[in-house]
Amino acid sequence: MAMVPMLYLLAALIGAVVPLNSEWNEPGRGTTVYLRSNGIHVDIVMPAVAQGLDWRPYFPGGHFRAATAQPEWFGFGAGERRVYLDTPTWWDLSPRTLWAGVAGGERVVHVDRTVHPGADLRAIRLRPEEYRRLWAAVRAQFVLTGRSQPIRLDHPGYGPNDAFYEGRGTASAINTCNNWVAQQLRLAGVEVSLWPPFPLGLTWRYRKADQST
Numbered sequence: 399m400a401m402v403p404m405l406y407l408l409a410a411l412i413g414a415v416v417p418l419n420s421e422w423n424e425p426g427r428g429t430t431v432y433l434r435s436n437g438i439h440v441d442i443v444m445p446a447v448a449q450g451l452d453w454r455p456y457f458p459g460g461h462f463r464a465a466t467a468q469p470e471w472f473g474f475g476a477g478e479r480r481v482y483l484d485t486p487t488w489w490d491l492s493p494r495t496l497w498a499g500v501a502g503g504e505r506v507v508h509v510d511r512t513v514h515p516g517a518d519l520r521a522i523r524l525r526p527e528e529y530r531r532l533w534a535a536v537r538a539q540f541v542l543t544g545r546s547q548p549i550r551l552d553h554p555g556y557g558p559n560d561a562f563y564e565g566r567g568t569a570s571a572i573n574t575c576n577n578w579v580a581q582q583l584r585l586a587g588v589e590v591s592l593w594p595p596f597p598l599g600l601t602w603r604y605r606k607a608d609q610s611t
Contacts, residue, residue: 413593422589433520441475443515464558469511476578478569502570510560519607532586
């Protein structure tokens with residue numbers, strides 16, 4: 399059994415250094431998005447409005463406990479339903495919930511509205527067409543109503559400015575939250591790691607946000 403985590407770590411190392419879309423290069427001008435990491439989980443942070451695309455009608459203030467009146471940024475992350483909804487802090491992680499995250503279950507999408515994109519950021523500047531592809535890829539991850547609105551889950555969120563929504567697909571130890579981010583970037587045409595289940599395997603390719611954007 400000890401071989402299983404060793405093989406997983408080896409695969410993660412290989413997956414982190416093998417690129418997809420290796421011909422991509424960051425343009426000198428464009429729309430900047432961010433990868434925001436807490437050391438375990440990475441979110442994609444996108445402008446509220448850019449390239450004629452607006453997230454605000456999809457995630458109105460009424461979806462949040464105390465929403466920022468004029469959000470400048472929206473953060474998007476995805477994960478296994480029980481892990482996300484039942485663990486507001488890592489201290490709340492139970493063996494049963496941990497197993498759900500490993501074995502797999504329904505995916506939900508976490509959204510937060512903010513004035514600032516956050517801390518510990520990596521910046522990625524995108525061409526207009528790349529940004530539009532990323533926007534469309536993220537939107538496609540939500541289960542939508544007949545009015546093309548995301549379905550908000552009956553959950554208070556972790557704080558006043560975040561909420562959970564029904565997502566498409568499943569999440570597991572193979573298809574982790576960080577792999578989800580990589581998949582969206584790949585669809586946008588950005589160079590990305592082949593299989594990065596851990597944050598560092600995803601974020602190392604991109605410049606720190608304190609550099610010129």
